[in-house]
Amino acid sequence: MQQAERIRKLPPYLFARIEQKVAEAKEKGVDIISLGIGDPDQPSPSHVIEALQRAAEDSTNHQYPSSVGMLEFRKSVADFYKRRFNVDLDPKSEVVTLVGSKEGIANISYCYIDPGDINLVPDPGYPVYGIGTLLAGGEPYLMPLKEENGFLPDLTAIPEEVARKAKLMFINYPNNPTGATAELDFYRDVVAFAKKYDLIVCSDAAYSEVTFDGYVAPSFMEAEGAKDVGIEFFSLSKPFNMTGWRIAAAVGRADVVEALGRIKSNIDSGAFQAVQLAAKAGLDGSYDVIRKTQEVYSERMDVCVEGLRELGWNLEKPKGTFYIWVKVPKGYTSAEFAETVLEKAGVIITPGNGYGQYGEGYFRISLCIDKERIREALKRMKDGLGKIEL
Numbered sequence: 001m002q003q004a005e006r007i008r009k010l011p012p013y014l015f016a017r018i019e020q021k022v023a024e025a026k027e028k029g030v031d032i033i034s035l036g037i038g039d040p041d042q043p044s045p046s047h048v049i050e051a052l053q054r055a056a057e058d059s060t061n062h063q064y065p066s067s068v069g070m071l072e073f074r075k076s077v078a079d080f081y082k083r084r085f086n087v088d089l090d091p092k093s094e095v096v097t098l099v100g101s102k103e104g105i106a107n108i109s110y111c112y113i114d115p116g117d118i119n120l121v122p123d124p125g126y127p128v129y130g131i132g133t134l135l136a137g138g139e140p141y142l143m144p145l146k147e148e149n150g151f152l153p154d155l156t157a158i159p160e161e162v163a164r165k166a167k168l169m170f171i172n173y174p175n176n177p178t179g180a181t182a183e184l185d186f187y188r189d190v191v192a193f194a195k196k197y198d199l200i201v202c203s204d205a206a207y208s209e210v211t212f213d214g215y216v217a218p219s220f221m222e223a224e225g226a227k228d229v230g231i232e233f234f235s236l237s238k239p240f241n242m243t244g245w246r247i248a249a250a251v252g253r254a255d256v257v258e259a260l261g262r263i264k265s266n267i268d269s270g271a272f273q274a275v276q277l278a279a280k281a282g283l284d285g286s287y288d289v290i291r292k293t294q295e296v297y298s299e300r301m302d303v304c305v306e307g308l309r310e311l312g313w314n315l316e317k318p319k320g321t322f323y324i325w326v327k328v329p330k331g332y333t334s335a336e337f338a339e340t341v342l343e344k345a346g347v348i349i350t351p352g353n354g355y356g357q358y359g360e361g362y363f364r365i366s367l368c369i370d371k372e373r374i375r376e377a378l379k380r381m382k383d384g385l386g387k388i389e390l
């Protein structure tokens, strides 16, 4: 039986070769340090875990939840947005609970894409924007994120006829994989662009709370008129070290939030209520919990940036995320360099082309391990690779 075209059209899995090499190395007993995966290693906050325990004991939480989420949780999201961004949201009509933001990012295309329609997708970028577009039968139009533009998309480079045809535009700052950040001015330009071409903006704010050195990331929702043109995906995964819990929200334009809720009601029936109540405890609790996480990543960034500079890279510390986006040395493709680092140093880095064609020539370092291991990884790279030629 042949699989459906939407599955066959999915791009090939680019990390397969690296994974095979890792498996081989591990079999030989080699100690591998992974700077690959972007999954926080710190535990979830204890008051969140306690709230889960209490809520799990309550049998009223054991039935199907509302597919759009508990009003209590959605209120907490709205309150958080008010405190943190001074953005007003109606929890009933402008907030929907998600089973992790990946779920919402994938499902939003089903709400707006008919076969052959276009979504504007950043490249390099989180793969789900493009994959969700393809699964819904649409075509991603790639917006290259270039270093000379601070890894912001150049809206003026999008052809008029593409912009007119496009349904959704995905943006993501602080950005995975580049670590770049955006300011309100950029969001204002995006609002104007979306109004001009009648498209819906989907801002992925997964790292809005993962910032350091005094930098505070704005929300797309802060830009005037943002609520008329789009939504934002806010996730507890990264700021609260809760990737395994699968809890997030989409906020903003009411008819878009409603459409997402309607799709979800037909697919996943919502998030476990005990998880929503635990997440509520996180959002309602002290911001110090997030601040502590920020400090951990900031220290790791310092160690890594300093180590990379010693190796010959001239780079600045990112203001947000736990990623560093680095140019590969002369004479290597991204994949070749990742393989070389694995072979010579026993260190996993992610080749940039895994995030799209414009990621070629870069690699991504993720700082989800403790700083001693990061130091060790850099030492091994120094010993194994010598001085880097850029």
Ligand SMILES: *Cc1c(COP(=O)(O)O)cnc(C)c1O
Residues within 6 Å of the ligand: 038, 099, 100, 101, 102, 103, 126, 172, 176, 204, 206, 235, 236, 237, 238, 243, 246, 247, 248
């Ligand atoms: C981690 C991540 C997400 C998703 O997280 P969920 O756990 O599904 O909420 C979304 N976007 C980007 C860019 C990410 O890196």
